[in-house]
Amino acid sequence: MAVGSDAEAVANAIALGHDAKATGSQSISIGTGNQVSGDGSGAVGDPTTITGAGSYSLGNDNTIDADDAGVFGNDNVLAGTATGSRIIGNDNDVDVADAFVMGNGADVTVAEGMALGNGSIADTGAGEAGYNPTTSSTDGLDAGIAATQSTTGAVAVGDDGAGIYRQITGVAAGTEDSDAVNVAQLKASETHYYSVNDGGTQGGNYANDGASGLNAIAAGVDASASADGAMAFGFGAAAGNADSVALGTDSVTAAPVGTADTTIRGTTYTFAGTAPVGTVSVGDAGSERTVTNVAAGRVSATSTDAINGSQLFATNQAIEDISTTAGTGWDLTAEGTDGTNVAPGDTVDLSSSDGNLVIAKNATEGTQEDVTFALASDIAVDSVTTGNSVLDTSGLSVDDGSGNVTSVTNDGLTVAGGPSVTASGGIDANDQVISNVG
Incomplete structure (x- = not known):
C-alpha cells in the first residue's frame, strides 16, 4: 500500500508520505522521503534510509x-x-x-x-x-x-x-x-586502627610497593622489605635480610650471626639457639633504642628467652655479695692472739726464725698446694722435757718422782741420795758402800 505523491510500496509493504519508498518485503516507510529497501524493516520520520533487513x-x-x-x-x-x-x-x-x-x-x-x-x-x-x-x-x-x-x-x-x-x-x-x-x-x-601520616608529601611505599621480597611486609613511608619473609615497620625502616624484622624509624636489619659458646677462666659454656634464621632490629649503628617493658624470660640451659634488667640486677647482686665476702679476706693469728687481716691479693710468708722447723709448699702445676712443717735434722733449743727428765743448757736432770733428782752436768754426775763424781768434788761415796771392786 502506497499513500502520497511519488510514494511506492511493494506487495505486503506500506509507504505513507511524499516520495516514501517501501521496497523491501513487508517493510514500512512512514514520512517524506524515507527509503526502506530492507526486508522486514521500517522507518518513521523523514528522510531516513534503511537497507538492512529487520x-x-x-x-x-x-x-x-x-x-x-x-x-x-x-x-x-x-x-x-x-x-x-x-x-x-x-x-x-x-x-x-x-x-x-x-x-x-x-x-x-x-x-x-x-x-x-x-x-x-x-x-x-x-x-x-x-x-x-x-x-x-x-x-x-x-x-x-x-x-x-x-x-x-x-x-x-x-x-x-x-x-x-x-x-x-x-x-x-x-x-x-x-x-x-x-x-x-x-x-x-x-x-581501621591503622594510620600513616605523611604530612601531605607522598614518599616511598605510597603505592604499596615497598615489600619486594616474597611474602614480605612493609608498613610506613619509605619502608622497604626487600628480602623474602622480611618485615619493615616505620618511616624509613629497611629489612634487607631474609626472615628479619626492622621495627621503628630508620631501623635496619643485619645478617644473623650465631654464637655457640664462650670461655671464662678456661671453662667453656655452650649456648642454646646457636643457629638464628634472622634478626630483629630496633635501630641502627649510632641510632640505638632501648627495649622496655620486657617480661622476665625463662632462665635455663635450653632457654632462648630475652632477659630483662631486673634479672640482670639480681645476678649482679649475687655477684656483689660474693665479691663483698671475698673482699673481706681472712684473719691470721698466732695461738689466738696478734690477729692480722689478710686481704685478697695479699701474701702470707711462713718462715722459721731459729731453723728448727723446715717449712715447705708443694708448687707442682695441677696438684694441691699443701704447706708442710717438719723438724730440722739438727735442732737447737734451750730446754727439752720428757716425763720427769729435763735436758737444758745446764745438763740433764732426772726426778724419781719423789723429789730425788739425779743430774749430769759439765761438772760431773750426782746421784740423788747416793755418790757423786764431779770435777769439783772428786769421788764422793756419800757414806755408801763401794762393793764389787775388782
Whole structure:
C-alpha cells in the first residue's frame, strides 16, 4: 500500500508520505522521503534510509545499512557492519556489531560495547585483564579475584581522552564477586586502627610497593622489605635480610650471626639457639633504642628467652655479695692472739726464725698446694722435757718422782741420795758402800 505523491510500496509493504519508498518485503516507510529497501524493516520520520533487513528507525535523517539494528533519534548512522546494534540519541555513528549507544555524539568502537551519555566512547573490548593489587599490574593472575578478565565489550559513561567523567549514582550494594560496589561498601571496608601520616608529601611505599621480597611486609613511608619473609615497620625502616624484622624509624636489619659458646677462666659454656634464621632490629649503628617493658624470660640451659634488667640486677647482686665476702679476706693469728687481716691479693710468708722447723709448699702445676712443717735434722733449743727428765743448757736432770733428782752436768754426775763424781768434788761415796771392786 502506497499513500502520497511519488510514494511506492511493494506487495505486503506500506509507504505513507511524499516520495516514501517501501521496497523491501513487508517493510514500512512512514514520512517524506524515507527509503526502506530492507526486508522486514521500517522507518518513521523523514528522510531516513534503511537497507538492512529487520531494522527500524524512529526519527529523522538516519541511515541504517545493518541488519537487525535500530535507531531512536536523529542524524544517526549504523554501518553495514553494525549488525544487531542500537542507538538512542542524536549524531551517533556506529560500525561495530551488537553495540548500544544512549546519548548524543557518543561512539562504540568495539563489538558488544556500550556507550552511555553524551560524548561517551566505548573503546575497550573483550579480553582485557583487570588490575591485580597483589602484583600492582594488569596480569589477571590472582586466583582470589573473580572475573579477572573481561569477556565482552566495556560499558563507557564518559571519555577519558576527552576528559569526560561521570559519577554513577544510586548504585545498590553489590552481592556477587563480579558485582559493582558502592561507596558505602568501600567505607565499610576501610582499614581501621591503622594510620600513616605523611604530612601531605607522598614518599616511598605510597603505592604499596615497598615489600619486594616474597611474602614480605612493609608498613610506613619509605619502608622497604626487600628480602623474602622480611618485615619493615616505620618511616624509613629497611629489612634487607631474609626472615628479619626492622621495627621503628630508620631501623635496619643485619645478617644473623650465631654464637655457640664462650670461655671464662678456661671453662667453656655452650649456648642454646646457636643457629638464628634472622634478626630483629630496633635501630641502627649510632641510632640505638632501648627495649622496655620486657617480661622476665625463662632462665635455663635450653632457654632462648630475652632477659630483662631486673634479672640482670639480681645476678649482679649475687655477684656483689660474693665479691663483698671475698673482699673481706681472712684473719691470721698466732695461738689466738696478734690477729692480722689478710686481704685478697695479699701474701702470707711462713718462715722459721731459729731453723728448727723446715717449712715447705708443694708448687707442682695441677696438684694441691699443701704447706708442710717438719723438724730440722739438727735442732737447737734451750730446754727439752720428757716425763720427769729435763735436758737444758745446764745438763740433764732426772726426778724419781719423789723429789730425788739425779743430774749430769759439765761438772760431773750426782746421784740423788747416793755418790757423786764431779770435777769439783772428786769421788764422793756419800757414806755408801763401794762393793764389787775388782
